[in-house]
Amino acid sequence: MRTAGIDIGSRTIKLVVVEGGEMVSSLLEETSHDPLEQCKRLMGQTYFDRILATGYGRHLFEIQFDVPIVTEIKAFARGAKAIFPKCRTVLDIGGQDTKAIALDEKGSVSRFEMNDRCAAGTGIFLEVIAKTLGYNIDEFGIEAMKVQENVQINSMCTVFAQSEVTSLMARGKKREEIARGVHQAILTRSLSLLKRVSIEKEIVFAGGVARNPCLRFLLAETLGEKILVSPNPQLIGAFGAAMIAQELGK
Amino acid sequence: MEQKDYRPMWKELGLNLEGHDQLLAVLGKAYKDIYLSQENRPKGMQYLDFVISEAHGLRIEELMETKKKGNKVVGTFCVYVPEELILAVGGTCVGLCAGAEIGIDEAEKVLPRNTCALIKSFMGFKLAGLCPYIQASDLVVGETTCDGKKKAYEILNDYKETYVMEIPQMKTERDRALWRGEVVQFKEKVEEIAGRRITPENLRQGIKTANDKRRALQRLSTLRKAIPSPISGLDALLVNQIAFYDDPLRFTKSIQALCDELEDRAKNGVGVVKNRTPRILMSGSPMAVPNWKIPFIVETSGAIVVAEESCVGERSTRDLVKEDGKTLDDMIEAIVDRYMKIDCACFTPNEERIGHIRDLAKEFKADGVIHYNIQFCTPYSMEAYKVEKGLQQKGIPTLKIESDYGMEDAGQLKTRIEAFLEMVRG
Numbered sequence: 001m002r003t004a005g006i007d008i009g010s011r012t013i014k015l016v017v018v019e020g021g022e023m024v025s026s027l028l029e030e031t032s033h034d035p036l037e038q039c040k041r042l043m044g045q046t047y048f049d050r051i052l053a054t055g056y057g058r059h060l061f062e063i064q065f066d067v068p069i070v071t072e073i074k075a076f077a078r079g080a081k082a083i084f085p086k087c088r089t090v091l092d093i094g095g096q097d098t099k100a101i102a103l104d105e106k107g108s109v110s111r112f113e114m115n116d117r118c119a120a121g122t123g124i125f126l127e128v129i130a131k132t133l134g135y136n137i138d139e140f141g142i143e144a145m146k147v148q149e150n151v152q153i154n155s156m157c158t159v160f161a162q163s164e165v166t167s168l169m170a171r172g173k174k175r176e177e178i179a180r181g182v183h184q185a186i187l188t189r190s191l192s193l194l195k196r197v198s199i200e201k202e203i204v205f206a207g208g209v210a211r212n213p214c215l216r217f218l219l220a221e222t223l224g225e226k227i228l229v230s231p232n233p234q235l236i237g238a239f240g241a242a243m244i245a246q247e248l249g250k
Numbered sequence: 251m252e253q254k255d256y257r258p259m260w261k262e263l264g265l266n267l268e269g270h271d272q273l274l275a276v277l278g279k280a281y282k283d284i285y286l287s288q289e290n291r292p293k294g295m296q297y298l299d300f301v302i303s304e305a306h307g308l309r310i311e312e313l314m315e316t317k318k319k320g321n322k323v324v325g326t327f328c329v330y331v332p333e334e335l336i337l338a339v340g341g342t343c344v345g346l347c348a349g350a351e352i353g354i355d356e357a358e359k360v361l362p363r364n365t366c367a368l369i370k371s372f373m374g375f376k377l378a379g380l381c382p383y384i385q386a387s388d389l390v391v392g393e394t395t396c397d398g399k400k401k402a403y404e405i406l407n408d409y410k411e412t413y414v415m416e417i418p419q420m421k422t423e424r425d426r427a428l429w430r431g432e433v434v435q436f437k438e439k440v441e442e443i444a445g446r447r448i449t450p451e452n453l454r455q456g457i458k459t460a461n462d463k464r465r466a467l468q469r470l471s472t473l474r475k476a477i478p479s480p481i482s483g484l485d486a487l488l489v490n491q492i493a494f495y496d497d498p499l500r501f502t503k504s505i506q507a508l509c510d511e512l513e514d515r516a517k518n519g520v521g522v523v524k525n526r527t528p529r530i531l532m533s534g535s536p537m538a539v540p541n542w543k544i545p546f547i548v549e550t551s552g553a554i555v556v557a558e559e560s561c562v563g564e565r566s567t568r569d570l571v572k573e574d575g576k577t578l579d580d581m582i583e584a585i586v587d588r589y590m591k592i593d594c595a596c597f598t599p600n601e602e603r604i605g606h607i608r609d610l611a612k613e614f615k616a617d618g619v620i621h622y623n624i625q626f627c628t629p630y631s632m633e634a635y636k637v638e639k640g641l642q643q644k645g646i647p648t649l650k651i652e653s654d655y656g657m658e659d660a661g662q663l664k665t666r667i668e669a670f671l672e673m674v675r676g
Contacts, residue, residue: 056661073669097662109673114666 003248004048005241007075008035008057011095011123011208014238015042018246021082026235031057036064052245054237056096070244072237073101073112079240080204081107084228088200091190091219092237093209095123098190102198111197120156121189123209128158129182132165133175141183141212143176150180156189183214187222203227208234256307259314263386266379273352273380274306277540284546288482290522292515294508295485301492305539309495310382316342317386322444325387326494327372328395329566329592330417332585335437337456337498339444344383345494346372346390349538351655353378360405366626367654368538369402376409383495384410389443391436393417395596396629413439419598421590430586437582450578457571457581463498466505467567473512474556475614478521480512483532483545483555490562491539528553528674531616533607533637535624536561541655544622544663551668556614559607565592568606595629603633604640611646618647618674620667625654647674 002024007014009031017025025046029038035057043051052068053061054075062069072092080087081103090101096119102111119125130140151173155161161182168178186209203225205216210233220227230236260267281302301309313323322341324331333343351367353374361373375381384390392403392414403412415432418425437448470489473480489505515521530553532545537560545555558564571588575581593603611619621637623630634650641648649670653659 056665059664071665071669071672073665074672097665108676109669112666112669112673114662 001050001246002048003242003245004043004046004051005075005238005243005245006039006042006051006053006055006061007072007235007238007241008039008053008055008061009095009208009237010056010097012234013038013042013055013057014235015039015046016235016238016242017046017048018239018242021243021246023235023239023242026232026238028234036060039064050245050248052241052248054241068245068248070241072097073099073109073114075237075240075244076206077101077103077107077109077240078243079236079238080206082239082243083230083236084202084204086202087204087228089194089198089203091194091203091205091210092207093122093186093190093205093215094207094234094237095119098122098193100190100193100197102200113193113196115193119158120161121186123207125156125158125161126182126186126209126212128162129165130179132162133169133179133182135179140179141214144179144183144214145217147174147176147180149177150184151177153178153181153185156185161185180214183212183218187215187218190219191222199223199225201225204236205229206233206236210234254307256311259311260306260382263310263382264379265382265385269353269378270306270380273350277350278303280540280542284542285484285488288484288522288549291485292481292508292511294504294511295481295488297504297508298485298488298492301496302488302539305495306382309497310386312497313342313344313383313386316340317388320445322388322440323383323386324440325384325390327391327399328393329561330393330395330415330589330594331391332433332436332589333460334453334456334571334585335433335440335448337459338448338452339440339446340452341440341444342497344387345491345538346384346387347375347381347538348372349491349541349655350375352380361402364626365402366396366398366624367656368536368624368627369398371538371655373402373406376406389413389439391415395594396627398626398628417594417596419596421597426586426590429590430582433582433586433589448578450576450581453578453581454573454575457573457575457584459498459502461570461573462502463493463505464567464570466502466509467493469509470505470512471557471564471567473509473516476516476521477529477615478519478523478525478527479529479554479556480515480521482522482549483530483558484542484549487537487542487545487555487558487562488539490558490566491537493566494562523554528617528671529556529615530554531557531559531607531611531614531619532563532622533559533610533619534622534634535627535630536563537622538562543655543657543660544620544651544653544667547660547664547667548620548671551664551671553617553667553671553674556616557610559603559610561594564606564610565594595633600633604636607637608640608644608646611641611644616646618649618670620649620651620670622651622653625652 058069099114336343356377357374572584
C-alpha cells in the first residue's frame with residue numbers, strides 16, 4: 001500500500017509517500033498564506049491510497065479532508081526511529097517550535113518537552129537574524145563555522161535579539177562571530193529542553209534547522225556524542241506520518 | 251424569552267455599562283462555542299445554562315433583594331472563607347469575578363505585569379467596573395494564601411473594603427490555634443456587619459446548608475467514576491464553578507436532580523464519550539468562570555476530564571464540617587478542623603496533597619494527570635515538581651502545563667495535550 005504523510009509546518013509543507021517501508025516520493029512547498037491550496041497542489045503531484053496529517057496545520061487539513069492526524073511529536077519519533085532504529089532521543093527544531101522527545105526501547109514517546117509559546121531559537125528566529133546579518137539562510141551556518149570565537153548573544157527573543165545583533169554590528173563586531181554567537185545561544189536553549197527529557201543515545205537531530213551545519217557541529221561537540229542527521233531532516237515528520245499511516249489499517 | 255433589561259440595576263451598582271455589554275457579548279459567544287456545542291449533554295445542565303445566562307442578571311437581582319431585607323452579601327476569592335458563618339446570619343457568600351482576561355490596562359496601573367492572571371483579573375474586574383458581584387458585596391474577604399493575593403488585597407482595599415483572614419502556612423497545633431483565632435474573629439466581623447448574633451441554631455443550619463451543597467457535589471464527583479463518564483469534564487467544572495455564586499439551597503436541589511439523571515445514565519451505560527476514551531485528572535490552580543481553556547482543549551482532543559483536584563473541584567468539596575456539635579464552641583471547633591484539612595499549595599510541607607492526587611487518579615481510573623498552574627502562581631508551579639515525581643513513582647503519566655487566560659498559546663497547548671494523549675493511549 002502507498003501511504004502518504006503530510007507535515008503542514010509554519011514555514012513549509014512536506015509530503016512523503018511510503019511504500020513497503022521505503023520513502024518513494026517526497027515533495028516540499030512553502031506554506032504561504034494559503035496552506036490548503038498548497039496541500040492540494042502537493043497532493044496533485046503524486047498518488048497514494050491513504051494519507052495522514054501532522055504539523056501545525058493538521059487540524060485545518062483534518063477538517064478539510066476528513067483524514068486522521070497525529071502530532072508532530074509522535075510523527076517525528078516514528079520517522080526518526082524508522083531511519084535510525086537505535087534512536088532514543090530526538091531534537092526537532094522547526095519553523096516555530098522546538099521539541100525534545102525521549103523514546104523508549106520500542107520507539108514509543110516516553111517524555112517530551114516543547115517551547116511554550118515563543119518562537120525563540122527556532123527556524124524563524126534563525127531566518128530573521130541571518131537576514132539582519134546580511135546572510136541567506138543556507139550560508140548562515142557555514143559562515144558561522146569559519147570562526148572559533150563567538151560574541152555572546154543575551155537575548156533569545158527574536159525582536160530583542162535582532163536589535164542586539166544590530167547594535168553589535170554598530171559596535172564593529174565581526175559578522176561571523178556574531179553569527180557564531182547566535183548559534184551558540186540557540187544551542188544553549190535547545191540543550192536545556194533536551195536535558196529536561198533525556199540525552200540518551202542515539203540522538204537524532206531533525207527538522208529544518210538540522211540542516212544547519214554549525215548547529216549540528218555545536219550539538220555534537222557539546223554533548224560529546226555523535227549526532228545523527230538524515231539527508232533531509234525536515235522530511236522526518238512527514239515520513240513518520242506516512243509510516244504511521246502504513247500501520248493504521250493493520 | 252425576552253431578556254429583562256437589567257441596565258438600570260447595573261447602572262445603580264456603578265458598573266461600566268459599555269464595557270459590561272462587551273464582556274457579556276464575549277462571554278455569551280464563548281459559552282455557546284465551548285458549552286452548547288457539546289453533544290449528548292445531560293438535560294439537567296439546562297439549569298446551569300440558565301444560571302450562566304442570568305449570572306449578571308437575575309442572580310444579581312436576587313442579591314439586591316436579599317440586601318433590601320437587611321441581609322448581607324459577602325464576596326470571596328478562596329475556599330478558606332467559612333461560608334457557614336455567613337449563612338448563619340442570613341448572608342450570602344459569592345465568589346468574585348477572577349477568571350477572564352479583562353481590565354488588564356487598569357490592573358497594570360496598580361499591579362506589576364508579571365502577576366498571576368487570577369489576581370490581575372479580579373483587580374481588572376474591579377477597576378474597570380465589570381463585576382456586579384463585588385459591587386453588590388457588603389464585605390470582601392481576602393486571605394493570605396500567596397504573596398500576590400496578600401499584597402493585592404492591600405491595593406484592592408483602596409477601592410473596596412477588604413477584610414483579610416490570615417491562613418497559616420503549616421499544620422501544627424500552633425497553626426491550628428492561629429486559624430481558630432481567625433475563625434472566631436471572622437465570626438465577630440460577620441456578626442458586626444449583619445447586626446445579628448450567631449447562635450447554635452442558626453450556625454447548625456449554616457453548617458447543614460454548606461454541607462448539603464458539598465454532598466451534592468460529592469455525589470456528582472462519584473458519578474463521574476462510571477466508565478464511560480455520564481457527564482463531560484467541562485460541564486462538571488461548570489457545576490463546581492457555579493457552586494460559588496448560586497443560591498445554595500436551589501443549587502443543591504438542582505444538582506441532586508442532575509445526579510439522579512446521571513445515575514440513570516450510568517446504570518444504563520450511557521456516557522458522553524466512548525468507553526475507551528482516555529480519562530484525565532486535572533490538578534492544580536483553580537479555574538474560575540470563564541477559564542475553560544485547558545479542559546476545552548483536552549475534551550476536543552479526544553479525552554475526557556473525570557475529576558478536578560483543585561479549589562474549584564475536590565479541594566472545596568472533599569471535607570464536610572462535623573454536624574454533631576451541640577454548643578457554639580463545638581461547632582466553631584468543627585469548622586476550624588474542616589478548614590485545616592484543605593491541602594492548598596500554600597502549606598509546607600504539603601505531602602498530603604500528593605497522596606490525595608494519587609488516590610484520585612486511582613479511584614477515578616485516570617489514564618493520566620494534567621497538572622495546570624496559572625503562570626506566576628508560585629505555590630502551585632513549585633509544587634508541580636513534587637506532584638509529577640509522586641505520580642511517576644506510581645507509573646501515572648503526567649503533563650505539566652503553565653498558562654494564563656490568554657489564547658495565544660492555544661495552538662502549542664493543543665499539540666502538547668494531543669501528544670500527551672497519544673502517549674497515554676500507547
